[in-house]
Amino acid sequence: MNDSVRIEESAVAWLIRREQPEWNEQAQLELNAWLAESTAHRVAWLRMEHGWRRVDRLAALKSPVVASASAAERAQRSRLPWLWAAAASALVSLLAVLFATIYAPYGDTQRFVTAIGGHETVPLRDGSKVELNTDTKLRADVDEKARTVWLDKGEAYFEVAHDGRPFVVYAGDQRVVVLGTHFSVRRDHGRLSVVVAEGKVRMETVHSDKQIPPAIATRGQMIVAEANSMLVAPAPPQKLESELAWRHGYLMFDKTSLTEAVTEFNRYNDKKLGILDADAGKMRISGNFEATNVDAFVRLLQRAYGLTIRDDGKRIGIAD
Amino acid sequence: MLEAGQVDEWFTREVLPLEPALMRFLRRNWRNESELQDLRQELYVRLYESAGSGLPAQTKPFVFTAARNLLINHVRRARIVPMELVADLDALNIAVDMLTPEREVTARDELRQLQLGLDRLPPRCREVVVLRRVEGLSQREVAVRLGVGEDTVEKQMSFGMRALIDFMLGGSGKIRRRPGALRKTKAIDHE
Numbered sequence: 001m002n003d004s005v006r007i008e009e010s011a012v013a014w015l016i017r018r019e020q021p022e023w024n025e026q027a028q029l030e031l032n033a034w035l036a037e038s039t040a041h042r043v044a045w046l047r048m049e050h051g052w053r054r055v056d057r058l059a060a061l062k063s064p065v066v067a068s069a070s071a072a073e074r075a076q077r078s079r080l081p082w083l084w085a086a087a088a089s090a091l092v093s094l095l096a097v098l099f100a101t102i103y104a105p106y107g108d109t110q111r112f113v114t115a116i117g118g119h120e121t122v123p124l125r126d127g128s129k130v131e132l133n134t135d136t137k138l139r140a141d142v143d144e145k146a147r148t149v150w151l152d153k154g155e156a157y158f159e160v161a162h163d164g165r166p167f168v169v170y171a172g173d174q175r176v177v178v179l180g181t182h183f184s185v186r187r188d189h190g191r192l193s194v195v196v197a198e199g200k201v202r203m204e205t206v207h208s209d210k211q212i213p214p215a216i217a218t219r220g221q222m223i224v225a226e227a228n229s230m231l232v233a234p235a236p237p238q239k240l241e242s243e244l245a246w247r248h249g250y251l252m253f254d255k256t257s258l259t260e261a262v263t264e265f266n267r268y269n270d271k272k273l274g275i276l277d278a279d280a281g282k283m284r285i286s287g288n289f290e291a292t293n294v295d296a297f298v299r300l301l302q303r304a305y306g307l308t309i310r311d312d313g314k315r316i317g318i319a320d
Numbered sequence: 321m322l323e324a325g326q327v328d329e330w331f332t333r334e335v336l337p338l339e340p341a342l343m344r345f346l347r348r349n350w351r352n353e354s355e356l357q358d359l360r361q362e363l364y365v366r367l368y369e370s371a372g373s374g375l376p377a378q379t380k381p382f383v384f385t386a387a388r389n390l391l392i393n394h395v396r397r398a399r400i401v402p403m404e405l406v407a408d409l410d411a412l413n414i415a416v417d418m419l420t421p422e423r424e425v426t427a428r429d430e431l432r433q434l435q436l437g438l439d440r441l442p443p444r445c446r447e448v449v450v451l452r453r454v455e456g457l458s459q460r461e462v463a464v465r466l467g468v469g470e471d472t473v474e475k476q477m478s479f480g481m482r483a484l485i486d487f488m489l490g491g492s493g494k495i496r497r498r499p500g501a502l503r504k505t506k507a508i509d510h511e
Contacts, residue, residue, distance in 0.1 A: 004361035012478045020459065043331065043364040047339075050332045051485030055434065056453065164460070179456045202456045216456065 003040065010034070011044040015052055019218070021162040021181055021199060056218060110140045114154070117268050117292045119249065124149075127161035133186075133246050134268045134291070155186035157197075157247055170206065174225050177202040179216075184244060188267075195222045195235055195243045203230060251291050255284045258301075258318070269294050276319040280307055327371050334379040335367060340490025342387060349391055363390050430488075437487035441480050448473055449480040 014031050017023065035042050112122050114132045121131045125142040132138060136154025140147070144165075149158075151171040160167050160181050167178040171187045182198035194201055196217045203223045204214040215230040217223045222235040222243070235243065242252035251264050259281040262273045268291040275281040283305065289297050298316055301307045310317040342363075346356055367386055376382035438446055444466075451462045452473075459477070463470045487493030 004358045007361070008357075008482060009478060012481050013474075015481065016459075016474060016477055039365045039368050040361060042328075043368050044361065046328060046331050047336060047364070047489070048481070048485055050336050051489050052481060054430070054488050055437075055481075055484050177456060179458070200456070216453075 004044070007040055007044045008048065011041070011048040014045065015048055019200065023198070056216065108141070110142075112136075112138045112140075116270050119246070124161075126163060126165070128167070129159040129161075131157040131159075131247055133157075151185055151187055153187060155184065155246070157184040157244065158182065160199075173206050175204050175206050177204065191224065191226045193222060193224045195240065196220070197240060197244065205230075245288070246291060249291055251289050252287075253289070254286050256286070257281065258283045258285060261285055262318070265289075265291070265294055265297060268292050271314065271316065273298070273316050273318060276310070276317045280318055280320040283307075326375070327368060330371060330375050330379075331364075331368055335364070335383060336489065338380060338383055342383060343490060345384065345387060346391070359390065359394070363387055366390065433488060434484070437484045437493055440487065440493050441483060445476045445480045445483075448476040449484065452477055 014034065017027065018031065035045055110122075110124065112120070112130070112132055114120050114134060114136045116135045118134055118136075119132065121129055123129055124140050124147070126147050128147070130138065130140070130149070133155040136156060137152040138154070138156055139150045139152065141149075142165075147160075147165050147167045149167075149169045151169055158167075158169070158178070160178050162181065169176040169178070169185055171185055171192050174192050176183075176185055176194055179200040179202060183194055183196045183201050186193045186195075192203075194203060194217060196219055198219050200216060200218045201223075202214050202216045203225060205225075205228075213230075215223050215225075215232050217232050220235055220237070220240065222233055222239075224231045224233065238254075242254060245252040251261075251268075253261050253264075256264075259275060262275055262281075266272050271294055273294065285301075285305070287300075289300075294316065298309055298311075298318075301318060302309050308319040310319070339360075343356065343360065346359055347353070350356060350359065363383075363386060367383060370386075438449065441449065447466065448462055451457045451465065452459070457465065459470055459473050463473045466473070483493050
């Protein structure tokens with residue numbers, strides 16, 4: 001019966017293993033098999049996973065408290081190098097940023113652009129894949145030491161090849177440090193959102209007077225950065241699917257306001273939709289739509305929702 | 321029968337948050353501290369399995385009644401029961417723990433708790449956890465930076481995670497290691 005320690009150790013070993021970049025479908029099947037072996041395995045796993053999610057969420061918010069709680073006490077124990085290590089690594093990454101910013105334009109930079117409605121998957125020189133969504137502009141630079149991507153505009157989904165070099169995505173004032181493998185970054189106006197499908201990423205503010213702690217998101221979470229704030233939110237499977245539906249050419253709405261839906265469609269199409277009265281904009285719609293097929297969407301609004309459509313060839317107006 | 325996902329969800333959302341109160345109850349009524357983890361594990365298995373045929377309407381009484389029954393069974397099964405092992409079976413009162421409302425915990429409290437948990441870890445172990453989770457280094461990067469093997473990093477990480485999780489769930493944060501593991505990690509701590 002002294003098994004509980006051993007089982008707990010196994011559960012943690014699985015948790016650790018799941019976060020390694022090598023994690024794949026085969027490994028998931030092995031985990032499933034282990035879980036199916038006994039209820040004891042399953043409850044230990046649930047407990048560890050639950051506890052670890054909490055620790056992680058806090059660690060993501062940590063900096064001010066965790067790093068500074070007892071400076072005096074820490075000074076006494078100054079043999080502990082981790083605070084110094086942290087400071088040193090912050091300096092190193094700062095230098096790396098400066099270096100990258102100064103030299104990147106002269107390097108052998110790959111550039112990618114998609115038009116409105118475009119959708120393309122491109123390889124980077126390190127073997128990573130980037131899937132560009134509509135109206136997107138992106139540069140990538142790979143050298144012996146680092147892999148750097150600048151998302152100048154739009155949205156992209158990254159499948160990062162596993163190698164020792166760090167992989168960093170810059171978008172405006174934010175920087176996303178990749179600790180895992182599959183995630184998307186979307187930039188619109190003052191807002192940056194990162195959805196993590198697999199692995200883990202860390203988002204940091206590059207230059208800002210204010211000290212904003214970095215945020216870490218793991219699989220099934222998203223980070224939204226706006227102005228001077230960062231929010232880590234859960235992205236359950238459904239949400240994940242709808243956030244990434246564009247990869248299959250679809251937009252997924254779930255009780256989305258018509259105003260938001262129209263904004264989404266306009267990202268993909270030259271022929272813009274406009275809402276002519278506020279009431280129509282508040283209407284909630286659900287469903288999957290082909291992102292570049294505005295006409296089908298408009299027909300549905302007309303027939304199913306009884307809205308009035310005015311199409312002058314360049315713009316489509318929607319009214320109640 | 322319910323689907324596994326539903327029971328998982330129930331277990332995570334409703335049972336695990338009761339752990340601090342549950343452990344208080346077990347600790348008060350079971351003198352042998354080293355058996356608490358096994359008791360908890362056994363209890364969780366029972367709860368999970370009986371929920372498979374239908375979720376209880378009220379989780380808290382369900383959990384505490386099961387805990388009480390488990391202790392009683394253990395006493396009955398034991399051939400020799402030390403006098404002080406269970407103070408008094410009839411006095412196995414679950415009301416105290418059951419009626420204690422779950423304290424509202426703010427994010428700030430939780431952060432403080434996490435800080436405390438980190439401070440309690442052995443220095444080497446804490447260093448590994450911080451580098452991995454806060455700094456976001458990979459296992460290999462941590463190994464290189466600290467000049468140790470990857471398996472050492474993994475062992476420290478595993479121990480640190482278990483201790484932190486236990487502490488965050490209201491335990492003492494003192495985790496049992498298996499004898500073999502203990503010797504090895506001790507040597508690392510004191511190198």
